[in-house]
Amino acid sequence: MLTLLLSSLTAGLLALVLYQKIVYPFFWDDLIYYFKLRGYKKKATARMKRGVITYLDCFLYQARRNPNKPFIIFEEKTWTYQDVDRRSNQFANVFRTEGSFKPGDIVALLMCNDPDFICVWFGLCKVGCEIAFLNVNIKAKTLLHCLQSCGSRTLIVGAASVSVVEEVRSDLKKDNLLVWVMDHSSPCEEFKTLLDKVQHMSAEEINDLPSVDIMSNFLYIFTSGTTGLSKAARVGHLKAVMSMAFLEMCGANSDDVIYITLPLYHMSASLLAVGGCIGLGATCVLKKKFSASQFWKDCVKYNVTVVQYIGELCRYLINQPMVPEERAHCVHLFAGSGLRPDVWKELSQRFGKIRIREGYGLTEASIGFLNYTDEVGPIGRASYFNKLSMPFELLRYDPQQYEPVRTDTGRCIKAKTGEAGILVAPLTIMNQFLGYAGNTVQSEKKVLRDVLQPEDVYFNTGDLLLQDHRGFLYFRDRIGDTFRWKGENVSTTEVSEVLGSLEFIQEANVYGVTVPGSEGRAGMAAVVLKPEYKLDGPKLFSHLVDTLPRYAWPWFLRVQIALDVTETFKQQKSKLVHEGFNPAIISDPLFFLDISLKTYIVLTPIIFKEIVSGSRSL
Numbered sequence: 001m002l003t004l005l006l007s008s009l010t011a012g013l014l015a016l017v018l019y020q021k022i023v024y025p026f027f028w029d030d031l032i033y034y035f036k037l038r039g040y041k042k043k044a045t046a047r048m049k050r051g052v053i054t055y056l057d058c059f060l061y062q063a064r065r066n067p068n069k070p071f072i073i074f075e076e077k078t079w080t081y082q083d084v085d086r087r088s089n090q091f092a093n094v095f096r097t098e099g100s101f102k103p104g105d106i107v108a109l110l111m112c113n114d115p116d117f118i119c120v121w122f123g124l125c126k127v128g129c130e131i132a133f134l135n136v137n138i139k140a141k142t143l144l145h146c147l148q149s150c151g152s153r154t155l156i157v158g159a160a161s162v163s164v165v166e167e168v169r170s171d172l173k174k175d176n177l178l179v180w181v182m183d184h185s186s187p188c189e190e191f192k193t194l195l196d197k198v199q200h201m202s203a204e205e206i207n208d209l210p211s212v213d214i215m216s217n218f219l220y221i222f223t224s225g226t227t228g229l230s231k232a233a234r235v236g237h238l239k240a241v242m243s244m245a246f247l248e249m250c251g252a253n254s255d256d257v258i259y260i261t262l263p264l265y266h267m268s269a270s271l272l273a274v275g276g277c278i279g280l281g282a283t284c285v286l287k288k289k290f291s292a293s294q295f296w297k298d299c300v301k302y303n304v305t306v307v308q309y310i311g312e313l314c315r316y317l318i319n320q321p322m323v324p325e326e327r328a329h330c331v332h333l334f335a336g337s338g339l340r341p342d343v344w345k346e347l348s349q350r351f352g353k354i355r356i357r358e359g360y361g362l363t364e365a366s367i368g369f370l371n372y373t374d375e376v377g378p379i380g381r382a383s384y385f386n387k388l389s390m391p392f393e394l395l396r397y398d399p400q401q402y403e404p405v406r407t408d409t410g411r412c413i414k415a416k417t418g419e420a421g422i423l424v425a426p427l428t429i430m431n432q433f434l435g436y437a438g439n440t441v442q443s444e445k446k447v448l449r450d451v452l453q454p455e456d457v458y459f460n461t462g463d464l465l466l467q468d469h470r471g472f473l474y475f476r477d478r479i480g481d482t483f484r485w486k487g488e489n490v491s492t493t494e495v496s497e498v499l500g501s502l503e504f505i506q507e508a509n510v511y512g513v514t515v516p517g518s519e520g521r522a523g524m525a526a527v528v529l530k531p532e533y534k535l536d537g538p539k540l541f542s543h544l545v546d547t548l549p550r551y552a553w554p555w556f557l558r559v560q561i562a563l564d565v566t567e568t569f570k571q572q573k574s575k576l577v578h579e580g581f582n583p584a585i586i587s588d589p590l591f592f593l594d595i596s597l598k599t600y601i602v603l604t605p606i607i608f609k610e611i612v613s614g615s616r617s618l
Helices: 002-022 027-049 055-065 081-097 115-127 140-150 159-167 169-174 237-243 246-250 267-280 295-301 311-318 341-350 384-389 440-445 492-500 537-547 574-579 605-613
Strands: 070-074 077-080 106-110 130-133 154-158 178-182 217-222 232-236 257-260 283-286 306-310 333-337 355-360 393-395 421-426 447-449 457-467 472-478 483-485 488-490 505-513 522-529 554-559 590-594 599-602
Touching (some): 027 246, 070 081, 159 178, 232 237, 246 355, 257 267, 267 283, 267 306, 306 311, 341 492
Parallel strands (some): 106 154, 257 306, 306 333
Antiparallel strands (some): 393 421
């Protein structure tokens, strides 16, 4: 009887193992991650009960707990948690006594990566101000737009960015906007100075910190503005604290040294990386800007163990010549987003045993994913456990209207497995959307109502994701990037990955262009060729035949020396789309896909006229 019972148990366990491996092969990965996430939430809840509620509270907690622990390594200097705490106290005292800053004031910050960016930021937090992070590459007109849209009455500017502020000095004076310069001297009497005042201020602990509502606004972070003027996304205190979990969920710990090269005005660096470092009580190496040639040398020099990336950063690394340091480092983790599968594979093969943790997130809302498996390509998983903690849906969409498809009853339709759909998430206390400052029209466009049930409310990410039959999620495109040709939807991301897998193409930016007499938009790609390579038209044509349906082939090529990208490596498309494929206004070499010759030929003014007139069909 006992033998029979043991045999039955063994058979049952074997059946469970086989079921798990065949039907649900990532069950344990999903379950372990779910409990890890629950453990973090439990720990965060316990901290909150002790009064550690906001982003600033988390920093002060670490400063009291580990005052002498290195927090920031910048160039040749190390700042401990206590150093940053004390210097931020000095800034806070200047703001309160010299500037009369008060809780609720909106202060714009225009500074390059520097420890003082963080000290000023925390100093403003200690006063109770809301901070607007400005892109240091913005021009005068955009600067005025950003200040007006977020409602800032004060601007703190780094010495390196003073010139752009001087260009609009009269406009700022007209608006009674105060300017503080991070320097000992000022280029004009209207601009106040900070550094000369900070050195004489007390650095002692500030005991009367203002109380903060965790559900209120914390920061204004501007969208990249790839398709127009930037929008000021409101980022709440709750969202900021939730972002601090990212590095821990990726597998980092308090002993790690985190390499940060992205600009601090961007959420990836300020909330995920610096915030993640604070959450762990770890150390970060802060760089003024990313340098592909210096990258591995820095990793060895500073004993870096964790790297925060944006996908294109990794592509720059694999295009660098080999150096001894790329195999002599201690890096065990790359954590970030936007990594193409081809770059992912090469990075894993070339730079040693490094775990890659690819994620997905948004500035505006808290919906996010993490690929905690070793599967190459996905941004996360749509497991049962994950949807318990972060519910979401993928909806079928209309690529012409850039809107979800609705039935006759007005309800949206869920995308099928294997079909790209718009990612939406229900708006809840844990998934807030505070809107864009000064832009109610754009704010309302991000909200969907009556989606699956009457009166339900969802946040529309505008991003197209695909869920495969194994539950993995893949980023496919952004609404507006996807275009329609020959009655089919073309994913620019998919075509870019196909082009990028060729040995002679270094990078590709795919978009759709209008062709007179044709419905939809024809595919076009701006490409950069690798050094010492030429465009191989026949090989490219053969590759397209093998990898893409005909409707997705790029009909036009534009060969550039470098692609236009934002500071966070997002590709700029709007200008390219506007210029189209006209050789009369484009100085870059242009090529046209001639199917009869099975290659790309030079796009001459004569061929252009034939296409426009319709005598040469596509």
